[in-house]
Amino acid sequence: MTIADMEKPNERGLQQVAANERLTFFGLTLPYLLMVTALIVVPVGWLFYLSFIGRDGSFSFENYERMIKSKAYIRIFLTTFKISILTTIICAAIGYPLAYFMSQLSRKWANICMIGVLIPFWTSLLVRTYAWLVLLQKKGLLNNMAIEMGIISEPIKLVHNTTGTLIGMVHIMLPFLILPLYANMRAIDKDTLKAASSLGATPTRAFWTVFFPLSLPGLLAGLLIVFVLCLGFYVTPAILGGGKVIMAAMKISSNIELYFSWGAASALGVVLLVVTGIILFIASKLVSMDQLGNR
Amino acid sequence: MKINILKSAIGCLTATGFLLSATASYAEDTLRIVSWGGAYQKGQSLGIFQPAAKAMGITVKEDTYGGISDVKLMVKSGADKFDIFSSGAGSCASGAAEGVLEKLDYSVIDVSDHLPGMYSDYCAGADIFSVVAAYNTDTYGEGNGPKTWADFYDVEKFPGTRAMRGKVDAQLETALLADGVPMDQVYTVLDSEEGIERALNKIRTIKPHIAVWWSSGAQHAQLMKDGEVDMTTGWNGRFDVAKEDGAKVAYDWQSGIMDWEGYGIPKGAKNKDLAMKYIAEMMKPEYMAEFAKYITYGPTNGKVYELGLMTDERARMMPSHPDNAKHQLTLSTEWYSKWRTIAAEMYTEMMTE
Numbered sequence: 001m002t003i004a005d006m007e008k009p010n011e012r013g014l015q016q017v018a019a020n021e022r023l024t025f026f027g028l029t030l031p032y033l034l035m036v037t038a039l040i041v042v043p044v045g046w047l048f049y050l051s052f053i054g055r056d057g058s059f060s061f062e063n064y065e066r067m068i069k070s071k072a073y074i075r076i077f078l079t080t081f082k083i084s085i086l087t088t089i090i091c092a093a094i095g096y097p098l099a100y101f102m103s104q105l106s107r108k109w110a111n112i113c114m115i116g117v118l119i120p121f122w123t124s125l126l127v128r129t130y131a132w133l134v135l136l137q138k139k140g141l142l143n144n145m146a147i148e149m150g151i152i153s154e155p156i157k158l159v160h161n162t163t164g165t166l167i168g169m170v171h172i173m174l175p176f177l178i179l180p181l182y183a184n185m186r187a188i189d190k191d192t193l194k195a196a197s198s199l200g201a202t203p204t205r206a207f208w209t210v211f212f213p214l215s216l217p218g219l220l221a222g223l224l225i226v227f228v229l230c231l232g233f234y235v236t237p238a239i240l241g242g243g244k245v246i247m248a249a250m251k252i253s254s255n256i257e258l259y260f261s262w263g264a265a266s267a268l269g270v271v272l273l274v275v276t277g278i279i280l281f282i283a284s285k286l287v288s289m290d291q292l293g294n295r
Numbered sequence: 296m297k298i299n300i301l302k303s304a305i306g307c308l309t310a311t312g313f314l315l316s317a318t319a320s321y322a323e324d325t326l327r328i329v330s331w332g333g334a335y336q337k338g339q340s341l342g343i344f345q346p347a348a349k350a351m352g353i354t355v356k357e358d359t360y361g362g363i364s365d366v367k368l369m370v371k372s373g374a375d376k377f378d379i380f381s382s383g384a385g386s387c388a389s390g391a392a393e394g395v396l397e398k399l400d401y402s403v404i405d406v407s408d409h410l411p412g413m414y415s416d417y418c419a420g421a422d423i424f425s426v427v428a429a430y431n432t433d434t435y436g437e438g439n440g441p442k443t444w445a446d447f448y449d450v451e452k453f454p455g456t457r458a459m460r461g462k463v464d465a466q467l468e469t470a471l472l473a474d475g476v477p478m479d480q481v482y483t484v485l486d487s488e489e490g491i492e493r494a495l496n497k498i499r500t501i502k503p504h505i506a507v508w509w510s511s512g513a514q515h516a517q518l519m520k521d522g523e524v525d526m527t528t529g530w531n532g533r534f535d536v537a538k539e540d541g542a543k544v545a546y547d548w549q550s551g552i553m554d555w556e557g558y559g560i561p562k563g564a565k566n567k568d569l570a571m572k573y574i575a576e577m578m579k580p581e582y583m584a585e586f587a588k589y590i591t592y593g594p595t596n597g598k599v600y601e602l603g604l605m606t607d608e609r610a611r612m613m614p615s616h617p618d619n620a621k622h623q624l625t626l627s628t629e630w631y632s633k634w635r636t637i638a639a640e641m642y643t644e645m646m647t648e
Binding site: 066070071072075076079137138139140157160238242243244246251254256257258259260 | 361362363364367368389393461462506507508509510521522523635636639640641643644646647648
């Protein structure tokens with residue numbers, strides 16, 4: 001027996017166990033990995049491939065050249081990101097206080113509030129979008145009511161523009177922010193706040209220095225889900241935007257119709273994917289999720 | 296238990312086998328046709344598709360589709376979903392240019408009574424519709440709204456919000472007509488990027504007044520019904536249906552741009568010969584007259600008027616009635632097959648400015 005063996009008597013055995021465990025876990029994740037490969041890696045690869053196929057079926061950059069030539073494409077991408085960022089910010093501004101409020105309620109009341117959040121979540125997206133159209137249009141419920149009550153004399157333009165699109169999208173996206181955030185806030189130990197108070201922190205200070213940082217992982221997860229889902233939105237901006245808010249998904253669909261080829265549409269998808277990847281990469285560099293979790 | 300499962304499994308298999316053999320023998324006298332749904336296809340179904348199928352003793356299954364791009368994608372991927380589709384002449388021409396359509400056999404399909412230009416090698420004209428400028432009669436009063444495209448673009452004489460189509464089709468023409476280009480010169484002027492730009496510049500002058508860029512016929516009808524906009528471009532039949540539903544909407548034929556819809560056959564359709572015969576049947580005037588009872592889209596077959604298959608009152612509501620047609624520009628499918636893609640990109644650029 002060497003001295004090393006004396007210090008760590010079972011090292012070899014432990015290594016063996018650890019290796020076996022890794023293999024078991026790998027085996028367990030294998031079905032998922034296969035699924036990801038079949039459902040994500042292969043189709044995305046196919047998308048990349050198709051985007052380099054021109055109208056005559058040969059390899060070409062024409063689908064990308066077109067995007068540089070026409071200013072419409074850059075504007076459409078800017079709109080897509082602008083709308084997605086605005087929706088995310090508004091969702092956070094509305095969703096955070098609500099999730100905080102719910103996390104402070106007793107379980108029973110919190111559950112009742114949760115139903116309020118979930119019922120719209122379970123209603124068809126199309127139905128909700130058209131409902132907003134009925135509410136917001138020129139002679140819609142809101143404008144008519146406001147005029148009758150004498151608040152305004154002329155109808156306000158609430159729909160067929162960015163405003164209407166944002167209202168509709170925030171309404172649809174809000175649960176995606178609240179759900180992870182609420183789960184996170186519920187898990188925060190309330191004693192930490194009491195400890196802060198006992199050390200002399202005002203409620204405001206206790207909130208900002210203790211509660212808020214602890215809620216960040218949930219908030220970031222929510223923001224990420226909302227932002228990414230917004231990028232691919234089609235129905236809501238198409239109906240509530242009135243043709244004034246053209247997002248990438250809408251252009252993808254119109255390109256299929258216009259060029260009769262998958263390539264013209266896939267190139268847009270590729271650009272959207274790459275730009276989103278870059279943005280998320282930069283974001284993850286600025287705020288490291290792990291770091292937040294370990295705080 | 297196990298035996299039961301086995302039995303039902305065998306039962307299912309036999310049933311499937313039976314169904315498969317049944318469809319195989321069915322296919323000989325079954326056709327699948329696709330169209331646009333809504334009030335339009337309802338008229339087609341009741342007036343044309345089903346009566347014509349009955350007369351021939353065949354089964355015709357109907358469905359809706361998303362336009363010529365569906366035909367293209369279907370043919371390119373080797374799928375087999377339908378034998379005949381109903382399509383605008385321009386879309387049909389672009390499909391033909393892409394080589395995804397069967398050439399129609401006019402020795403089978405009789406178009407000798409068709410109005411001039413209302414059929415092409417790949418599309419047998421079935422009805423004529425118009426893009427018109429519709430206005431809200433509450434805002435301007437019946438008969439006092441914009442009558443011509445010049446009126447539509449005149450925001451001082453006719454203040455109010457407008458809607459135009461979110462796609463280029465039949466929109467550039469309105470701009471040039473408003474700009475004073477004579478009807479027979481419109482497509483000559485549009486035959487260059489400068490000409491297209493001229494039309495777009497005219498649209499730019501009223502862009503602040505365009506409240507909505509519409510994307511479907513149902514939408515522009517609803518916009519007028521709800522009073523969301525004061526005037527819009529759109530299809531005459533949709534406005535007539537909306538009017539019957541109580542919408543305050545009117546239009547004048549002076550603003551009409553005539554276009555036609557017809558039937559085409561996707562390349563490689565399994566039942567091509569039967570499809571050809573069926574299209575021939577659908578070209579008969581009595582079906583077209585019946586269809587026009589449901590929606591105000593006029594017949595392409597001149598015999599309908601000659602034989603007096605339509606009441607005079609109804610005939611006067613059709614875009615193709617001589618009194619209405621004489622004011623109108625006829626949409627050039629040739630121009631669309633040459634310029635549509637370029638014009639569409641330029642149009643989107645204008646919209647997103």
